[in-house]
Amino acid sequence: MKQLANAHPRKRFFLEMFTRDLSLEDCVLDLIDNSVDALHRTRHLDLSPPLLAELEIPKQAAKAKLPSIEVVYTDLEFRITDNCGGIEREDALNEVFSFGHSAGFKGGQLGVYGIGLKRALFKIGKHFRVESKTTGGGFVAELDVDTWAKADEKPEDWTIPLEFIPGVNADAAAGTSIFITRLTDEVKMRIKDKTLEAALHTAIGTTYAVFMDRCVRIRVNGKDVRPMEIPVGESAAVTPGHKNISFENGKVEIKLIATLAARIRGEWSSERAGWYVLCNNRVVLAADKSELTGWNSGMPKFHSKYNGFIGLAFFQSESPGLLPWTTTKRGVNGDSVVFREARVQMLLVARGIISFLNEMYPSDLYEQPQQREIADAIAPSEIRSFATKPSSDFTFARRVSALKPTVRVQFDAKRSDVERIRRHLRKSAWGASRIAESTFNYFLENECPK
Amino acid sequence: MPEIVEPTKSYLSVHYELRSAKQVERRMLIDALHTLGEDGFRISDYQYTGMGSIYFVDFVLFHKLLNITDMRSVEYDVEIRRRVRFNKPFTFVKIFINDVADVIPKLSVRKRHLLWMDYDSFLSEKTAIDIVLACSRLTPGSILLVTVDVEPPIRNGNPQKWKEYFDEEVGHYVPPDESFAKSNLPRVNIDVISNVISSATAPRGVEFFPLFSFLYRDGHQMLTMGGMFVAEDEKKRMLESRVLKASYIRTDFGAKPCEIKVPTLTRKERIFLEGSMPCADGWRPRGFELDEDDVRAYREIYRFFPVYAELFL
Numbered sequence A: 001m002k003q004l005a006n007a008h009p010r011k012r013f014f015l016e017m018f019t020r021d022l023s024l025e026d027c028v029l030d031l032i033d034n035s036v037d038a039l040h041r042t043r044h045l046d047l048s049p050p051l052l053a054e055l056e057i058p059k060q061a062a063k064a065k066l067p068s069i070e071v072v073y074t075d076l077e078f079r080i081t082d083n084c085g086g087i088e089r090e091d092a093l094n095e096v097f098s099f100g101h102s103a104g105f106k107g108g109q110l111g112v113y114g115i116g117l118k119r120a121l122f123k124i125g126k127h128f129r130v131e132s133k134t135t136g137g138g139f140v141a142e143l144d145v146d147t148w149a150k151a152d153e154k155p156e157d158w159t160i161p162l163e164f165i166p167g168v169n170a171d172a173a174a175g176t177s178i179f180i181t182r183l184t185d186e187v188k189m190r191i192k193d194k195t196l197e198a199a200l201h202t203a204i205g206t207t208y209a210v211f212m213d214r215c216v217r218i219r220v221n222g223k224d225v226r227p228m229e230i231p232v233g234e235s236a237a238v239t240p241g242h243k244n245i246s247f248e249n250g251k252v253e254i255k256l257i258a259t260l261a262a263r264i265r266g267e268w269s270s271e272r273a274g275w276y277v278l279c280n281n282r283v284v285l286a287a288d289k290s291e292l293t294g295w296n297s298g299m300p301k302f303h304s305k306y307n308g309f310i311g312l313a314f315f316q317s318e319s320p321g322l323l324p325w326t327t328t329k330r331g332v333n334g335d336s337v338v339f340r341e342a343r344v345q346m347l348l349v350a351r352g353i354i355s356f357l358n359e360m361y362p363s364d365l366y367e368q369p370q371q372r373e374i375a376d377a378i379a380p381s382e383i384r385s386f387a388t389k390p391s392s393d394f395t396f397a398r399r400v401s402a403l404k405p406t407v408r409v410q411f412d413a414k415r416s417d418v419e420r421i422r423r424h425l426r427k428s429a430w431g432a433s434r435i436a437e438s439t440f441n442y443f444l445e446n447e448c449p450k
Numbered sequence B: 001m002p003e004i005v006e007p008t009k010s011y012l013s014v015h016y017e018l019r020s021a022k023q024v025e026r027r028m029l030i031d032a033l034h035t036l037g038e039d040g041f042r043i044s045d046y047q048y049t050g051m052g053s054i055y056f057v058d059f060v061l062f063h064k065l066l067n068i069t070d071m072r073s074v075e076y077d078v079e080i081r082r083r084v085r086f087n088k089p090f091t092f093v094k095i096f097i098n099d100v101a102d103v104i105p106k107l108s109v110r111k112r113h114l115l116w117m118d119y120d121s122f123l124s125e126k127t128a129i130d131i132v133l134a135c136s137r138l139t140p141g142s143i144l145l146v147t148v149d150v151e152p153p154i155r156n157g158n159p160q161k162w163k164e165y166f167d168e169e170v171g172h173y174v175p176p177d178e179s180f181a182k183s184n185l186p187r188v189n190i191d192v193i194s195n196v197i198s199s200a201t202a203p204r205g206v207e208f209f210p211l212f213s214f215l216y217r218d219g220h221q222m223l224t225m226g227g228m229f230v231a232e233d234e235k236k237r238m239l240e241s242r243v244l245k246a247s248y249i250r251t252d253f254g255a256k257p258c259e260i261k262v263p264t265l266t267r268k269e270r271i272f273l274e275g276s277m278p279c280a281d282g283w284r285p286r287g288f289e290l291d292e293d294d295v296r297a298y299r300e301i302y303r304f305f306p307v308y309a310e311l312f313l
């Protein structure tokens, strides 16, 4: 006789397992993603064109008018408020609080898996209140997580009470506020640690380096987050490696760029060197120097001589599920077919820079390669300037005369040893370099004759 | 400090034309390419990229015997760049004074390629990268050949030292439990190169079809591995090609490589032997001493055996 085994989900599983490996930074980024996706739904912001090229860079005054996302926390409460357009009632009823999206749902370009918001709420505290208003209406969802978790018998227990409230009149006022209280111990501890704010600034500034101050402002505890600069360089003597490819019948577009870094205070920064991977313009991997992006497998092992390397890999798609990000969106799924194929091309695009840097630092210290001059003349550039450039191979204007047929040989020797040779040669008038030269020639003639 | 053996500048010390085992290898490659040409691969339209050094022996043969005319030679030793240009054998050969790693990423994706990375050095991190680049770039139908020195990479070393060398340079690709005994070094090289090729080819929609695995020595023991990148169509044609019947072909890098042994014979002996070829297994000439192994070795290579006379053109 056939029996049916119970395979029902349990709330405890979602509350404990889904949040387990998540950091507070991951949660905050997930919440910000939700706000940015609201811009996509309500203001038609398209995050997929590479580098958002057509998006003007607003002037200082206009920046203040951009939609904003405010993250504020104390050790009692965590709050994220935006005026990015809000959540429609219908989406709230059917999509926003369910675990995973329904097949046809077009929620945005950063939300992929339909777990980010829930995961973040559960991770941060035991009580939350989500309030959202659009011009079409508003709602409030409020939940005491512990009480909710206790009722886990029937499908109806898997619902969250919503209350409809009036909407707003103007688009600009539409937005979402999330208040989380009864913070979890883990989160309280992070908040007490005063490094959290800096960590959030870095995580947000890195992740949204391309969007920030162009389509949205983000503040943490009232302070503006500054976008990270990806220090790409530019020089008339250098053409960057640049390639566009498409996968999955054009559903995923990839733009690869490899170029020399701009110097920061006269130096290449090892912290900034490496590959940057972006999915729909969200940075998911920054300055990567690991095998994931090909170092030590098709590229050489990373070494300080490659501090001048900057690689950018933009993955763009209308269907974010096709992009190679991990579930936290702070890493790349190295096994994804799209990424593995792209990595093949990344190696090829990177090659010219690698060789340039190899030649720039020859094993022979006394050479002055032409690459040094070129590197010294590199000026900082805008990554956006790449958006419209055609494909190219990395090249640099090599001077034909760059190769000198001689190298300078120079070393320290003990005075007594030089003296011994001098006596042996019976050339008391010869200086040390003359003596060194004669020993060199002697070796050449006797040990390595033509 | 272990002493890493300097790569030999073989082109300056050895007349390339006079290396008989290498010449047998070249002739076998040409034989295979010729057969592939008859079986639907238009080898004469391929672009050959090689390292012709200053003798360009491979270029001369590939042009004269296979009618390849789209050729480029890569040389990274800037100290001989003028000699390389001076010795360019035909007008259509393009010379690149550059590292092969910088030429590969720019090879046309609209052409089929024959790429021979004919190193005179040991397998290293650098050569592994070159191979990865080739596997990343070459179009289906293209043929890749790689030659490396398989002598111990460290002079006065021992298996432990050689293992350290391989771990340091290509550790990624060294199979676990590999023995680094001197006699097994060719196998280590084969396994590593085979792993480099398969891991670099896997993410693409193509497969690498092994064809060549030659071991030979004129001075140092050398290994040449090669094969074709195939999509479904090429694979089908390859499986039907008569090239697979040739005794020197290896379609599995796990198999014993084809060892090219060139027995030392006088001219008179050679002419006599030739008249008895191909001979049955176990046959030996009655008129002079020659053991079975030498006869067998000769039987494998007589079609490809270069004849040297005093005259040197």
Ligand SMILES: C[S@@+](CC[C@H](N)C(=O)[O-])C[C@H]1O[C@@H](n2cnc3c(N)ncnc32)[C@H](O)[C@@H]1O
Residues within 6 Å of the ligand: B010, B011, B016, B050, B051, B052, B053, B054, B055, B056, B057, B058, B074, B075, B076, B077, B098, B099, B100, B101, B118, B119, B120
């Ligand atoms: C063994 S010789 C080539 C012999 C030739 N293919 C033949 O069949 O007669 C190798 C040549 O390649 C050059 N070479 C070695 N590694 C190279 C690299 N990575 N890039 C360019 N040239 C290289 C060497 O300097 C040398 O001149």
